[in-house]
Amino acid sequence: xxxxxxxxxxxxxxxxxxxxxxxxxxxxxxxxxxxxxxxxxxxxxxxxxxxxxxxxxxxxxxxxxxxxxxxxxxxxxxxxxxxxxxxxxxxxxxxxxxxxxxxxxxxxxxxxxxxxxxxxxxxxxxxxxxxxxxxxxxxxxxxxxxxxxxxxxxxxxxxxxxxxxxxxxxxxxxxxxxxxxxxxxxxxxxxxxxxxxxxxxxxx
Numbered sequence: 001x002x003x004x005x006x007x008x009x010x011x012x013x014x015x016x017x018x019x020x021x022x023x024x025x026x027x028x029x030x031x032x033x034x035x036x037x038x039x040x041x042x043x044x045x046x047x048x049x050x051x052x053x054x055x056x057x058x059x060x061x062x063x064x065x066x067x068x069x070x071x072x073x074x075x076x077x078x079x080x081x082x083x084x085x086x087x088x089x090x091x092x093x094x095x096x097x098x099x100x101x102x103x104x105x106x107x108x109x110x111x112x113x114x115x116x117x118x119x120x121x122x123x124x125x126x127x128x129x130x131x132x133x134x135x136x137x138x139x140x141x142x143x144x145x146x147x148x149x150x151x152x153x154x155x156x157x158x159x160x161x162x163x164x165x166x167x168x169x170x171x172x173x174x175x176x177x178x179x180x181x182x183x184x185x186x187x188x189x190x191x192x193x194x195x196x197x198x199x200x201x202x203x204x
Contacts (some may be wrong), residue, residue: 032174034152038139038165039179045138045159049096049126054089055080057125058118064125065133065160078118088119098122137165 046065047053056062058080063071083089090097101120104113121132128134140162149156155171156163167175 028174028177031151031155032171033178034148035155035165035167035171035175036178037148038144038152038155039137039175041143042137042139042165044135045162046133046135049135050094051080051091051096054091054096054122057122058083067131067133069131074118074121076114076117077121078115083115083118086115088115089122096122096126098126133160138162139165 053062057064057074058077060073060077063073066072080089088099098119101116101123104116104120108116124130125132126134136159138159144152144156144163155165155167157166158164
């Protein structure tokens with residue numbers, strides 16, 4: 001589901017780009033095919049930050065990954081309903097949006113301190129601050145072959161037993177085109193980008 005959402009978002013951006021750039025040719029490269037396959041084999045790690053995930057964190061029923069301390073629960077979090085009522089947390093696009101935190105002063109009421117601390121925790125998770133691991137697109141190390149790594153190594157960085165996948169705006173159109181048209185790195189049609197990776201079991 002996470003990968004499907006990612007591909008859907010890419011296709012929406014591609015559609016917007018095409019409307020803004022009618023008549024301009026797009027260059028689809030070998031790299032774009034590899035990025036598309038990486039995305040097909042990837043998931044959002046540690047988890048996608050949607051309302052369900054955030055609700056679990058604030059109910060102390062779920063934990064989140066910290067680089068140094070491992071999986072951690074939030075300390076004394078404020079209920080999600082109260083944060084949404086204060087409009088400091090929203091999910092307009094289906095994913096967490098949180099306001100920038102402000103410092104906590106000693107003379108503040110305890111409830112306000114709790115709210116600000118919770119906002120700071122969610123902000124740090126969302127943006128990967130203070131040791132928290134921000135959600136990112138990650139592919140398992142064993143899904144990337146030597147050839148795939150050499151082709152896309154500038155788009156890969158180590159991430160907890162796998163690789164974080166990233167790409168520049170210049171890669172957006174080509175990669176989204178390959179995702180949308182089920183093409184592999186050689187531009188050949190596939191029965192499905194994700195299906196190709198999973199069925200073959202060879203990665204890239």
